[in-house]
Amino acid sequence: MTAAPIGFEAERAAPRERGAVRDLLRRHPTVAIGIAILALMLLMAVFAPYLGTVDPQALSPVRRLRFPSWVYWFGTDSLGRDVYSRVVYGARISLWVGFCVALFSTSIGLVIGLVAGFSRPVDAIVMRIMDGLMSIPPVLLAIALMALTRASTTNVIISITVPQIPQVTRLVRGVVLTLREQPFVEAAVAVGTGFFKTLRRHILPNTVAPLLVQGTYICASAMITEAILSFIGAGTPPNVPSWGNIMAEGRSLFQVAYYIVLFPAVFLSVTVLAVNLVGDGLRDALDPRLARRM
Amino acid sequence: MFSYIVRRLIATVPVMAIVAAVVFSLLYFAPGDPAAIIAGDMATAEDIARIHHQLGLDEPFLLRFGHWIWGVLHGDLGISIFTGLPVLQLIGQRVEPTVALTLTTLIVSVSLAIPMGVLAAWRVGTWIDRTVMGIAVLGFSVPSFVLAYILILVFSVALDWLPVQGYTSFTAGFWPFAQHLILPSAALGLIYAALIARITRASMLDVLSQDYIRTAHAKGLSSQNVLIGHALKNAAVPIVTIIGIGIALLIGGVIVTETVFAIPGIGRLTVDAISRRDYPTIQGVTLLLSAAYVIVNLLVDLSYTVLDPRVRF
Numbered sequence: 012m013t014a015a016p017i018g019f020e021a022e023r024a025a026p027r028e029r030g031a032v033r034d035l036l037r038r039h040p041t042v043a044i045g046i047a048i049l050a051l052m053l054l055m056a057v058f059a060p061y062l063g064t065v066d067p068q069a070l071s072p073v074r075r076l077r078f079p080s081w082v083y084w085f086g087t088d089s090l091g092r093d094v095y096s097r098v099v100y101g102a103r104i105s106l107w108v109g110f111c112v113a114l115f116s117t118s119i120g121l122v123i124g125l126v127a128g129f130s131r132p133v134d135a136i137v138m139r140i141m142d143g144l145m146s147i148p149p150v151l152l153a154i155a156l157m158a159l160t161r162a163s164t165t166n167v168i169i170s171i172t173v174p175q176i177p178q179v180t181r182l183v184r185g186v187v188l189t190l191r192e193q194p195f196v197e198a199a200v201a202v203g204t205g206f207f208k209t210l211r212r213h214i215l216p217n218t219v220a221p222l223l224v225q226g227t228y229i230c231a232s233a234m235i236t237e238a239i240l241s242f243i244g245a246g247t248p249p250n251v252p253s254w255g256n257i258m259a260e261g262r263s264l265f266q267v268a269y270y271i272v273l274f275p276a277v278f279l280s281v282t283v284l285a286v287n288l289v290g291d292g293l294r295d296a297l298d299p300r301l302a303r304r305m
Numbered sequence: 306m307f308s309y310i311v312r313r314l315i316a317t318v319p320v321m322a323i324v325a326a327v328v329f330s331l332l333y334f335a336p337g338d339p340a341a342i343i344a345g346d347m348a349t350a351e352d353i354a355r356i357h358h359q360l361g362l363d364e365p366f367l368l369r370f371g372h373w374i375w376g377v378l379h380g381d382l383g384i385s386i387f388t389g390l391p392v393l394q395l396i397g398q399r400v401e402p403t404v405a406l407t408l409t410t411l412i413v414s415v416s417l418a419i420p421m422g423v424l425a426a427w428r429v430g431t432w433i434d435r436t437v438m439g440i441a442v443l444g445f446s447v448p449s450f451v452l453a454y455i456l457i458l459v460f461s462v463a464l465d466w467l468p469v470q471g472y473t474s475f476t477a478g479f480w481p482f483a484q485h486l487i488l489p490s491a492a493l494g495l496i497y498a499a500l501i502a503r504i505t506r507a508s509m510l511d512v513l514s515q516d517y518i519r520t521a522h523a524k525g526l527s528s529q530n531v532l533i534g535h536a537l538k539n540a541a542v543p544i545v546t547i548i549g550i551g552i553a554l555l556i557g558g559v560i561v562t563e564t565v566f567a568i569p570g571i572g573r574l575t576v577d578a579i580s581r582r583d584y585p586t587i588q589g590v591t592l593l594l595s596a597a598y599v600i601v602n603l604l605v606d607l608s609y610t611v612l613d614p615r616v617r618f
Contacts, residue, residue, distance in 0.1 A: 139319055139320075139323060140323055142319075142320050142323070143319075143320050143321075143322070143323025143324050143326070143327060144323070144327065146320050146321075146323075146324050146595055146598060146599045146602075147324055147327065147328075147591065147595045147598075148552075148553035148554075148556040148557050148594065148595065148598055149553065149557065150553075150556070150557025150558075150560065151556060151557060151560070151575075151590075151591055151594055151595070152327075152591070154560065154575065154579065154587075155328075155331050155587055155588075155591045156331075157579075158331075158335075158578075158579050158582065158584070158587050159331060159334060159335050159336065160336075231445070231446070235448045236557075238448055238450075239448065239450070239557070239560075239561050242450055242561060242564070243560065243561060243564055243576045243579065244576070244579065244580055245579045258450070258451075258454075262564075262565070265454060265457070266462060266469065269454070269458055269462070272454050273454070273458075276448075276451040276454060276455075279448065279451065280446055280447045280448065280451055281446075283445075283446040283447075283448070284442065284443070284446035284447075287442055287445050287446050288442070291442070
């Protein structure tokens with residue numbers, strides 16, 4: 012195919028894609044709700060300093076354990092820190108971890124899955140390793156990896172990413188193995204299309220939809236795992252407010268100051284729900300066969 | 306069928322070997338020197354070198370891995386750095402609450418989720434279906450420890466119906482035992498039940514669209530007969546598969562749930578080991594829980610031969 016029709020296609024694609032997005036949002040209003048909630052959380056994370064917050068680390072022994080009021084919207088914790096400010100800043104960690112884990116695990120899984128799908132010797136070794144890694148429950152592997160390193164956001168991202176890679180690899184490998192047998196790929200190979208061009212033009216575009224759906228679910232699961240790690244003291248360092256470690260700090264005082272746990276819990280659940288709503292909508296739109304079943 | 310079982314058992318060996326290699330590497334690459342910790346603050350360099358030699362820490366990776374595997378196969382998971390007790394003994398002391406919590410959650414979740422999934426598929430598109438699916442999406446979104454706190458707030462703090470924390474062994478009587486497990490099981494089980502309900506519904510929808518279901522209806526069988534006798538039986542394989550795979554969620558969840566409810570189980574042991582950087586314990590727990598996960602999924606695979614006579618491989 013020459014360059015001209017490709018350019019022509021690209022010109023036509025933009026309005027068609029906009030139409031498709033509109034159609035998706037119309038047919039799956041829950042996706043619109045999910046996107047709206049996520050956009051709000053993102054804005055909250057970005058503009059945290061301008062949303063009536065104070066320094067989330069500022070200690071004030073005289074205002075310890077204040078109940079939520081007009082002055083302290085979400086109350087204060089045992090060190091007198093403003094829970095509202097900590098929750099607002101905490102959104103940064105959850106969103107960042109969710110996004111990075113989804114991006115890195117899908118990218119790494121994509122590369123490994125492509126190689127495994129095309130090379131039988133690599134496939135035999137890599138998939139056995141992946142089977143082994145998948146046999147360790149993901150949260151447990153993340154905890155074990157965090158135990159090796161010091162608490163930092165980067166280490167949390169790495170520890171959550173590693174257990175997610177095998178399932179992405181398996182997914183991509185499955186797609187590649189199916190596509191390799193398809194007539195359009197065989198035809199491309201038969202007419203002498205180069206390996207990388209076949210990969211770029213015929214294989215990669217077909218991995219986008221399942222990866223996008225999988226990436227969304229990984230994002231939701233990563234946010235929960237980050238909160239679990241921080242909650243049990245194996246996640247982000249205590250000086251970085253995250254929803255998980257705010258809850259961890261409120262744990263021992265739960266019966267007298269339940270709001271310290273409650274507010275970050277609500278924000279975490281609503282954000283994860285929003286990501287899941289987007290994921291379900293994308294799955295319905297991109298994989299109608301699966302959508303009918305789920 | 307026999308050859309399938311043998312092949313499936315043999316296939317478990319390399320998987321467990323890789324799990325063991327990963328778990329061993331965790332200890333091998335762990336920061337800090339266990340010999341220095343064991344020797345104490347007043348130890349000389351010679352003392353540390355001697356302990357190094359005694360523990361075989363100066364051996365190359367493969368040799369150490371070989372020795373470690375040999376020990377594991379003989380029930381030796383190493384010695385806890387913090388307590389000085391064998392890791393297997395520590396796990397043995399904590400196993401009862403974890404098994405009780407996991408089994409209760411498993412039984413309750415499965416017995417609630419499958420009927421919910423069947424009902425949702427039977428009444429697809431109605432408010433029943435939407436309610437079940439709504440609960441399932443919520444189940445995926447509310448982390449177990451968040452739900453745990455909500456349940457404590459309502460049922461323990463506000464209503465004072467159930468204890469806030471703790472665990473009582475079943476030897477102390479059924480009610481005290483059950484009373485302490487109701488809230489933890491509910492918190493831990495929601496996500497698991499959500500997963501099972503969703504797959505049950507999907508699998509049932511697939512089966513309910515088959516011709517033989519129409520035939521069963523046409524020959525006058527009751528809905529109950531068609532649903533249970535024909536549809537659920539044929540939809541069982543994916544459901545049983547997800548019950549096995551979902552155990553990973555229970556294992557991850559049990560660590561946090563035990564922390565929230567102060568249950569002295571393996572999850573609590575893991576959290577304590579992390580805070581003390583007790584690597585042999587972390588390693589032992591990871592290996593045992595992963596082995597449990599592999600065995601459950603092996604049993605699930607073997608159950609296919611009973612559930613689906615076509616599975617002979």
